[in-house]
Structure formats: C-alpha cells, structure tokens
C-alpha cells in the first residue's frame with residue numbers, strides 16, 4: 001500500500017478516455033483510492049457509470065451542474081474538497097486543450113478549477129494527434145507545465161485513431177500507474193523531509209562554463225549540471241534559501257530556487273561575488289573552465305592551410321577566492337579526478353580553504369558527468385574520508401548536506 005493513497009484521476013475527452021478505466025483499475029490494484037473527475041467532452045467517449053462501477057465512488061462530471069441553490073453551493077466548493085483530499089492529481093488522457101488550459105490557468109470546469117486549487121503532485125499523460133503533439137503551442141505548454149515540476153508521461157508512438165503514425169498514443173495504463181506509484185513515494189518522502197536547513201542561505205554553482213574563442217566558437221566541457229541542480233533541489237527541500245549560479249545547461253531550475261544564469265567563468269565569478277554576502281554555505285559544483293581566450297576576436301576566425309595555435313589564459317579560481325573570503329561559511333568544493341582521488345582532493349581542500357571536497361573519479365563508466373548517478377568520496381577538513389556508494393545524484397546531494405550539518409555542529413561545539 002503506498003503511503004500517499006488518494007488520487008484524483010481527471011479524464012479528458014479523447015478516444016483514449018476508455019484507457020483511463022484501465023488506469024483507474026491499475027491504480028486501485030496498487031492500493032490507491034481513486035476519485036474520478038470527467039470533463040464534459042470525456043463523457044462523450046465513456047459513461048461515468050463505468051468509472052463509478054470500477055472505483056465504487058460517485059464520479060464528478062461537471063462544475064455548476066446542480067439544480068437547487070443548496071446543491072449549487074456544495075458543488076461550487078466541491079473542487080476545493082477534491083483538491084484538499086487528494087495527494088496526487090493524474091490527468092489521463094490530457095488533451096491538447098486541457099494542457100493549454102492548465103498551462104495558462106484557465107478554469108472553466110470542475111477539473112481545471114480543481115487543478116488551480118491543488119497543491120500536491122501532478123502527473124499528466126497526454127494523448128492526441130501527432131501534429132497536435134508536435135505543434136509549438138503544445139510543446140510550449142508542456143515546457144511551462146514541466147517547469148512547475150509536473151510529471152509528463154510521454155505518449156507512445158504508433159498508429160493513432162486518425163490513421164497517422166507517430167507520437168500521440170496514450171502511454172500504457174500500467175506504465176502510468178507505475179509512475180504515479182513512484183511519484184507517491186517521492187511525495188511521501190518530501191512530506192517527512194527534515195527541515196534542518198531552515199535559516200541557511202546556500203549558494204551553489206552548477207554546470208560548465210563556455211569560453212568564447214570567436215563570435216561562433218567556444219571552449220567548454222561535458223558537465224551536465226545535474227549534480228549542482230540536485231544539490232539545489234535537496235537544499236530547497238530541507239528549507240534553505242537557495243541561490244543557484246548556473247552555466248549553460250538544459251535543466252529546469254528546481255522549485256523555490258533563485259536561478260542566476262551565466263555563461264563564462266568571469267560571469268560566474270561575478271555572480272558568486274555578488275551573492276556571497278548572505279550565503280552561509282557555498283558549494284562549488286560547477287566545472288569551471290580553467291583557461292579562456294582573453295579578448296577573443298570580434299570577427300569569425302577564418303580557415304587557412306596553416307596550423308593554428310591558440311593562446312589561453314587562466315580563468316579566475318572562484319573557489320580559491322571564496323576560500324580567502326570564507327568567514328564562518330561552510331565551503332564545499334568538487335574535484336573531478338582521473339587518478340590519486342583522495343590525495344588530490346586533500347590538496348585542493350588545503351589550497352582553496354574548503355571544509356569539504358566532494359571527489360569523484362571521472363574515468364568510471366555510468367557515474368559523474370552527464371549521468372543521473374554518482375559515486376563519490378567526501379574528504380573532510382577533519383581528516384575523515386567518507387566513501388559514498390553509487391546512488392542517484394539527489395540522494396548523494398542529501399548525503400552531502402547530512403555531512404555538512406554534522407560539520408557545522410562539530411565546528412560550533414569546538415568554539
């Protein structure tokens with residue numbers, strides 16, 4: 001039985017509406033209580049009775065459908081009740097029209113008003129014609145919904161009801177139910193999450209930097225920013241104010257995080273120095289380019305038959321500069337190494353005045369750069385080294401904060 005048990009299942013109007021009945025059953029098999037809410041057009045495809053029989057509960061079909069004044073009042077506030085009583089809102093099939101309404105906050109029926117009043121986790125399983133799916137308007141709406149932290153269950157590819165072949169078919173009900181179960185687990189963990197970073201301001205750098213060589217070319221590295229973004233998410237979850245200075249990445253900023261996008265090492269340095277004052281913890285997860293081309297040419301460099309040599313200058317070492325201005329802040333650096341992991345991490349900790357260095361061997365397969373997982377060794381100022389087994393970047397991020405909080409306590413009690 002999942003810890004989060006109440007799911008509101010919104011059914012949109014589309015050929016795939018019948019599959020929502022299978023989804024309702026798959027959710028109930030996993031121990032969820034399911035309250036079905038159908039849009040007016042969904043009723044054109046499936047009868048509410050089907051869902052009522054499956055779930056054993058009255059199906060909500062329409063806002064303001066009541067006839068008496070009393071009924072009108074109770075139905076006018078029922079969407080608030082549904083929003084409060086359920087921990088997860090799943091919409092399947094989510095039509096292009098529904099996605100547009102949700103993205104822009106339109107609320108003209110029971111399901112869309114419930115969405116606006118809802119504060120829990122949202123899972124959307126779209127289904128529509130391939131051209132409608134690919135349309136920039138739909139893709140832009142999806143981007144907006146993703147940026148709110150909603151989970152989008154991508155449609156499958158195949159032959160659609162309209163005869164077209166391509167993406168647009170509702171994902172399999174079993175697959176959607178499995179994702180809802182995972183989301184439920186995450187929501188339960190969040191609800192019990194500790195708030196030990198209340199009152200802290202955490203300044204985090206993430207991603208690579210890009211150093212221009214001319215107006216169209218640049219030097220960069222393979223950092224995806226995933227570790228830094230996971231740290232930002234974990235810190236925000238634990239109650240901190242989070243300032244995330246990020247190089248160019250393709251990730252969405254986690255909820256409640258102040259994002260400062262930068263491009264070059266010089267811009268990253270400036271952003272860090274501008275936001276250092278309120279920071280009580282600084283974590284430098286960014287893979288800052290060590291060299292850049294000073295004064296890159298204004299015009300594109302043309303090809304010739306001759307060998308081209310580039311002269312590069314060192315970039316400012318941001319971590320070392322923060323180390324010199326550290327004060328009472330906890331300072332964490334990262335070390336990506338291909339050999340002598342712990343010795344190199346210790347050397348960096350000393351020379352950059354850090355409290356902890358998170359060291360990882362970048363030569364390993366499946367961890368580190370670009371990966372969703374990592375395997376690191378935490379090298380502490382106290383002399384301790386803590387190997388952290390391979391795990392998701394979000395759980396490594398939590399482990400880093402666990403150790404930072406222990407360090408904070410140790411430093412306080414030593415004073």
Ligand code: CTP
Nearest residue numbers: 284285286288315316317318319333334335336
């Ligand atoms: N770092 C930084 N500014 C730079 C280079 C690195 O703030 N110009 C920070 C990184 O964010 C990371 C740490 O320094 O937290 C270690 O980076 P790394 O490149 O491994 O260390 P270097 O001192 O550059 O040593 P080397 O390249 O010789 O391994």
